[in-house]
Amino acid sequence: MKQIDLTNNPKSKKSPFKVPEDYFENFATQMMTQIPETISVEKTNMAKNVEVLEPTITIFTRIKPYIYLAATICGLAFGVKVYQIQKQYYAEKHQTPVATVNEAQAAQFVDDACDFMMIDDHDVYSCATNTF
């Protein structure tokens, strides 16, 4: 067995393999039979062979937009009403008791006035019963 020169001898580099006749010439044709058609061709073929079915329009389909509109309006009205009720409730809950404050202030005012005018309880009774 001859020694092989792995560095210099070009003859050593001859490949020991061979291929069947016309293998490379026929390979591309054989290969392309395994490759699917492109998307554009597929869609064209589909358009030719398949009937396009139009959707059936029912009564419900026709009135659906109006139903959606009515539901929207009802929803808005309901929301506004709820908002108004809440606002009123909040206003009543936090309303200032004006009468109570005025009564207390008025009583204090009378006491201060009596002290200023040096009026005692006897004078007040006499005034109230018109026996002054």
Next chain:
Amino acid sequence: MSYLDDSLITRQLHDPATRRRAFEELVKKYTAQLYWQIRHMVLSHDDTNDVLQNTFIKVWTNLDNFRGDSKLATWLYRIAVNESLTFIQKRKDTLTIDDTEAGPAAELESDPYFDGDETDLQLQKALQTLPEKQRIVFNMKYFQEMKYEDMSEILKTSVGSLKASYHFAVEKIENYFNAND
């Protein structure tokens, strides 16, 4: 036979209207190169034919993933190498205890598509004793006379590592010949 320029093929591959025709051009242009790359790894013509078809099918299904970051040839070689390694691994998994160390190389003697002499046969047996990556480097450098820079792009390994790998491969093969002389 004149082939289309790689950049033109790449542009046409990304256009659905011209994709199929461009792919056929690509197959015609690169069949021989990829065939020999695969053949030196898997040895048998029938196995090479299968791996080569798988390679081109993988190329077709991944055309949209090729953005031109690397050369078209580099990308094709990379897929071919990976498919070859996958095939070799599957074949290795099916080997039985009775199979010889040389594996597929032992079947070359009876292979009608093996045209080598005794030295060539021993070389192929010696190559089968190398790790796969080292074998790939040796085949690319020795049989296909590829430049280290091109190999570096395909295998994503530095030129220095490739040179070292080839050097060790040559050493092991020479030792094999000396041991079996």
